[in-house]
Amino acid sequence: MSAAADLDALRHCLEGAVPAAIATVAVDGTPNVTYVSQVHYVDHAHVALSFQFFNKTRATVQVLDPDTAAHYRLSLEYLRTETSGPLFERMKAKLAGIASHTGMAKVFRLRGADIYAVRAIEAVAGAWLPRPPLARSRLPGLRACAAALAAGGDLDSLFDSLLVGLRREFGIQYAMLLMHDGHGQRLYTVASLGYPVSGVGSEIPLGAGVIGVAARERTAIRISHWTADYAYGRALRDNLPADALASLETEIPFPGLEAPGSQLAVPILVADRLLGVLYVESPEDLRFDYEDEDALVTLAHQLALAMRLAAHSTEAGAPMPADATEPPTPARDSLVIRRYGANDSLFIGEDYLIKGVAGAILWKLLNDHQRHGRTEFSNRELRLAPDIRLPDISDNLEARLILLRRRLAERCDGVALEKTGRGRFRLRVDRPLTLLDMDHGGDSGQPVAPAR
């Protein structure tokens, strides 16, 4: 094996399971040899090593196959060092997992990513172990999931199709889809798979943990061992600046596993615009490999295109139907809904429901219903409504409506949103409502029977 292009065949040797030896030549011509904690695959002809102080113009690293123990020697030529950016963040996250796993959490810190061209690969002769049976190819699963996405549909069905496909085709048990907020500083959960509570509506600040870093750097981040450095817990929120924390959704808990052994976050990108992040995790170590990463990155691209297509077709529907005449509602207790204008937060009785843009949308719908008896609405009118203050013309209103619909289904007995067609939906109110705007003394609303 001598062609650098064969590096693709050795990616599984570059997961950091076994430390690699590295030999270099000092300026005076003498050899130097040590171990390097990470040899990172960049592409078929390049690797990156954690920053080294010694003369590194040329290096030979010896990596081991984690299954067969086969040794490979890579002849490298140093190109440059990066200290920030996607590659750096990918290596930093992976190294945090390796460091934690090997008891070196306080020691292994990535100072820089030294990038090398691979000039030659030598397969060392030896009595290696037989290669275990090939792991199931990820390509048929990728094909099935891509076909489901290509079938199209609205955002709701795209999200469900992808999560169901990940479980069926890839055996993935825990997954989340998060959308990028129009303001650009956070991601909000719109769908999830496998958790006791869906966590729909929970938020992650840009740059926080595996998901936040994948979003900020627009690159896949994969960690194969649990590490405190990327954990989603109190520490993460404690480290946020106060202004970032103030606007963050903290009432809805993030649904993720407490101590995932493996995490993979993949940005959902279209034409360099970040739409969101697909996140999968597992209690097992080393659950996701390069092949899984390839498959999920590809699916995220497919999802991005399907989302773009759905957005174009969403608001081109037929004329608005007349507000529906609802069947008589059985007499039930009145539902008290409070609104606090500072952050558009809504409470159902004593229980927090939602805030922010989704809160503003629901408040408008409830008021239109209460004052005018309206039940039928369109995405387009919400987009144009001055009282909602959508953060950005490109904000994904459809995704916010999904979030709102799911949050209502989980948390509010008596009020629901139902899709009625492309870009249209119905507000269903099954109980008398009392709307209290706490910014106006909480006295603006009167108990009102459902519209008839």
Added chain:
Amino acid sequence: MPASPPPDPILSETQVAFLESGVSINVASVSGDGNPYPLLARACGCQVSADRRQVAVLLSATQAAALFAGLRASGSVAVVFNLPSTHHSLQLKGRDARVTAPAADDPARAAAYRDAFAADLARIGFSDAYARAVIPPTDASLARVVFTPDSVFDQTPGGNAGQRLTRT
């Protein structure tokens, strides 16, 4: 470089015990073609002379053919010893390396080394079969590289990595 060996051996008894235990051993040299390129191969055991002045490491000539050519041309050698379970690492350097035939007891030494290496890797979760496969075969290709260490470096990951150690 002094003309005669230093009055005290550069290696302590504790260090010798470490070098001769089940540590991972990798040997480096440079190609002797005027365009020095680093060469590297894994060893399968180590013996330090009774006076602690000479170090011999065992390698497979099949796996280390290029390294041996470099050693014969330059005599320059660097060897790193690393205990996987603790990350404790030492690097020795020398300038007088030569490749010799194995000693009569080297196959037994290599076999004992392989046992010790597998025992350490078992502590961090590697299977016995995997650990044994990592070590070069102790067959007819077994050879030894002998050198006089003239410097010792701490290679344990952390703030002191790469520091030269001196005997006090």
